[in-house]
Amino acid sequence: MVSIMAASMSLADSRRRLLLDSLGIIASGIGFGLVYGLAARSAGFSPIEAGAMSILVFAGAAQFAAVGYVLGGFSWAGIALLTAFLNARHLLYSASLAPYVADRPRWVRAIMAYLLTDEAFALSIAHWRRIGRTDLWGYWWAAVVADWIPWNVATVVGVTIGGAIVDPAQWGLDVIFPAAMAGLAVGLVSGRRELVAALGGVAVAVGVSLAWDPAAGIIAGGLIGPTLGLLVPGRPSDQDLGEVLP
């Protein structure tokens, strides 16, 4: 892969930053994986069912929602529809990552897609921006080591040991996810366009969440924020970006 944009950090330094950044994500994933396992157990899921959900769906918010839907007696078709809605934001992540990996083999991109989550996207896009190019090692680290393994191991532990789990909110672990997402967003802001896209996205996302649903709010913020950012005159380097993207 050729250079995408100017690098602000060497590969080694950026990987080091990625490792440190992912520690909070790992702690958060373990905490909430345990709680998901406990919630699934309380809803009558067997360890195999809870584990299968984490492996096959691998999307925390949708899994927590599914536990509630199963308890509420929703039809499977209804649960599938709501899951698709909750996870539709992945379209934006996927589209945003696509330019970086266009020249990678299709099977690699297919595996990347299975592993794509909020956390994997946030950590890897920040890493790639810092080094100005693609580094698949960074993606696998973010998706597998920082996210998939902690989530799945914690699910099994949570559904197995059940009531011995302490509420992670007691330790403030619930704030790690929004803090990490906000911090990684700050790292992606390098000009007025990104700032307007981020702030505009926040305003739209919160408004739509309150008026309708948080899942719709995330999608609306992710769609409309960049549109607002494009309305701001970019720097000369922004205008040329389309020419240097792969």
Add this chain to the structure above:
Amino acid sequence: MSTQLVVLALLMGLVTYPSRALPLLALDIDRLPPVVREYLRLVGPAILASLAAISVMVVTDAERHSTFHIGVEWLAVGVCIGLVAARRGLLVGTVVAAAIVALARLWGLAALS
């Protein structure tokens, strides 16, 4: 041990995968106009900021009714943003954010979410 819900998990995985895979597998990047590529570049900050804001500003109950929330989480995330902007690193930011919330709850200044 019951395995009935494994089929539901498979169904949920099947409806989730296309949204993760379609752009990665099907988007013809070479044919996209520069403005679309620039748009895609802006998706990252917009959606990550949206996720963070919704997580701390919106509380949703079991019936999926959403209400605006003001709490210590705002301070915690704000401090994390400040530390990252000051180049103290995300790890420091998230640890300090978690400590602020944990201490506020320990001292009874904030409710468990």
